Amino acid sequence: MIAKITRGTRAGDIAAYLHGPGKTAMHTYRDRDGAEQVGGIVIGGTLAMRGDTTGRWAAELREAAASRPDITKPIWQVSLRCAPEDRALTDAEWRDAATVFMTRMGLEDRPWVVVRHADDHVHLVASRVTDTGQVWHGRQDYRQAQTACAELEEAYGLQAAPRETTRVSRRAADHQITRGERHQALRTHLPPERVELATVVRACAARAVGGGTDAFEAELEKAGVEFQANRATTGRMSGYKFGTGRVDEVGQPVWFKASQLDKTLAWSKLSQVLDAPSPSQRVQVPEKGLLESKAKYQARVADAQTEATQRRHQQIGQAQRVEMGEVASWWAKRNETDPRLIAYQQQLLEVSRIRQMMARERPVSPGRATPVPHQDYGRPHVSRHSDKDTGLER
Numbered sequence: 001m002i003a004k005i006t007r008g009t010r011a012g013d014i015a016a017y018l019h020g021p022g023k024t025a026m027h028t029y030r031d032r033d034g035a036e037q038v039g040g041i042v043i044g045g046t047l048a049m050r051g052d053t054t055g056r057w058a059a060e061l062r063e064a065a066a067s068r069p070d071i072t073k074p075i076w077q078v079s080l081r082c083a084p085e086d087r088a089l090t091d092a093e094w095r096d097a098a099t100v101f102m103t104r105m106g107l108e109d110r111p112w113v114v115v116r117h118a119d120d121h122v123h124l125v126a127s128r129v130t131d132t133g134q135v136w137h138g139r140q141d142y143r144q145a146q147t148a149c150a151e152l153e154e155a156y157g158l159q160a161a162p163r164e165t166t167r168v169s170r171r172a173a174d175h176q177i178t179r180g181e182r183h184q185a186l187r188t189h190l191p192p193e194r195v196e197l198a199t200v201v202r203a204c205a206a207r208a209v210g211g212g213t214d215a216f217e218a219e220l221e222k223a224g225v226e227f228q229a230n231r232a233t234t235g236r237m238s239g240y241k242f243g244t245g246r247v248d249e250v251g252q253p254v255w256f257k258a259s260q261l262d263k264t265l266a267w268s269k270l271s272q273v274l275d276a277p278s279p280s281q282r283v284q285v286p287e288k289g290l291l292e293s294k295a296k297y298q299a300r301v302a303d304a305q306t307e308a309t310q311r312r313h314q315q316i317g318q319a320q321r322v323e324m325g326e327v328a329s330w331w332a333k334r335n336e337t338d339p340r341l342i343a344y345q346q347q348l349l350e351v352s353r354i355r356q357m358m359a360r361e362r363p364v365s366p367g368r369a370t371p372v373p374h375q376d377y378g379r380p381h382v383s384r385h386s387d388k389d390t391g392l393e394r
Helices: 011-019 057-065 091-105 141-156 167-173 179-188 193-207 212-223 267-274 294-337 339-361
Strands: 002-008 028-030 036-038 041-045 075-081 112-116 121-127 226-231 237-243
Touching: 002 011, 002 141, 011 057, 011 075, 011 121, 041 091, 057 121, 075 091, 075 141, 091 112, 091 121, 091 141, 193 212, 193 237, 193 267, 212 226, 212 267, 237 267
Parallel strands: none
Antiparallel strands: 002 075, 028 036, 041 112, 075 121, 112 121, 226 237
16 A cells, blocks of 8 residues: 655645546546445545545635635645555445544544545545644654555555564665665665765675774675775874765765765764674683693684684675665565556667667668657656645645
């Protein structure tokens, strides 16, 4: 189940979108009698408007919002959509699911309605303001909505939608991935550059425990990671920035601050790791024998420390490979389920088909090339709806 949240200023606009008339009422579904319904119908909420198909409930939300004219976007709306493979929930199931969802969001005591808009999705529209002027701010509404959707998926036996709440995805979210990086990762089926870089730097820091900055920088060099230490003229260390050797369009190296890779790599935390006692320094060795020379004993201690360090490096390397595999599999799963990527891949296939057809219809004579006007077929078209259409914040 996927939740899409918007905020708006006018309840009448979203009501017109959900109920019509005109081109906005294109959604259809089958009611419990098997009849086809066009547009939306209220199936629950706190306004006692069940069965309404005209949008009269908008007046109730508008009246509640009027008690706090200083709130610029008093209307909160979320669409809950099931996966195409899921069964169609009944009106009663959607009504109960909507009640649970709004309770988890903390909106159960606000004026709100649930409008069934199609077989696979409903819209929940609420006023953030009560009749007495109390305001629901919803600062963590997106995260709370994901948690509520996960509960509904389990309760109704629905497919689990990919969302950024797993351990691996939380780690990826810490990297502050941009939309462009995410789209490129979906197209290339590879994790974003900073995700892989952060994994390598974390492993280098783990191998350099207790060795200070010298050991850490030596590990970075072995791993092929470019770095620059940020030191003041007084010698005070404030952290690192890292790179993979990539340059931008003007030929300047691309750097990532530690905070852009992982919060645990910030100098305030990294310095504690590098200055901590090394595990190899805590190796337990037998006591010196009575007839054993000092040189042999020191050599035995050094061998034990070296063996422990190598074993630790092997464990860290294995953990790093496992983590990289988890991150890569998470992105691969997003590739298989992200509807935007699926549409993008379908468009690429259509572009390939059109180009092949054009090549067959316009053969090129020997020794002469026919110029073909350039068209940006590879970039998918994204339709952006303005606030004028629905009155909602996108």
